[in-house]
Amino acid sequence: MKLTVRYAEATADVLTDVLGFRKKGQYPSAVAGQPDILVFETGEGGTGAEIHVEERADLPPERPGRGSVHHVALRVDNEEQLREWIERINEAAFPNSGLIDRFYFRSLYFREPNGILFEIATDGPGFDADEDIHHLGESLALPPFLESRREQIEAKLKPLDTKLG
Incomplete structure (x- = not known):
């Protein structure tokens, strides 16, 4: 995953000092005159555990919209570990959501200095x-807090063409 930011150092500090990533290396930007792209990894490393940070102070600030990425999701095993992360994020003084119950999982959201x-x-x-494993995907599964909107949600869905070739 590549993150394009105005100030790479701020994001690098969050990745290493708060989230526990380590700097793996760097490589030249494809854009002439721009700083090298920084590579950070976590766990055992590898492409699925890397974040590349590209500093581009020459670009306008990101605007949410079609084609943009809303957030970067990282996973932990269980709620106990999540609560430890909540404590760590609070200690780092990042404004955050606190624990959010999404029914299928629990989350914490926070913004780093580049947004x-x-x-x-x-x-x-x-x-x-909430589904029998042998029937996953046969019907729309909704968390209880969205059940009252089932008819409205289903009306906006389009069937997927599952035929290959």
């Missing part, structure tokens, strides 16, 4: 919490 919204979310209970 990137991070989510730390639990693996469980999972999207199969």
Whole structure:
């Protein structure tokens, strides 16, 4: 995943000092005259565990809209670990959402200095919490807080073409 920010150092500090990533290296930007792109990794590393940070002070600030990324989601095993992250984010003095119950998982949201919204979310209970595993995807599963809007939500859905070729 690549994050394009105005000031790479601020995001790099959040990744390393708060989220526990480590700097893996850097490589030249494809845009002449721009700083190198920084690479950070977590866990055992590898492409699924990397964040690339590109500093581009020459670009206008990001505006939410079609094609933009809303947030970066990171996962933890369970609610106990999430509560430890909430404590850590509070200690770092980042304004945050506190624990949010999404029914299928629990989350914490916070913004870093460049405006990137991070989510730390639990693996469980999972999207199969209210469906028989042998029938996953056969009907629209909604969390209880959206059930009253089922008819409205289903009316806006379009069937997927599942035929290949």
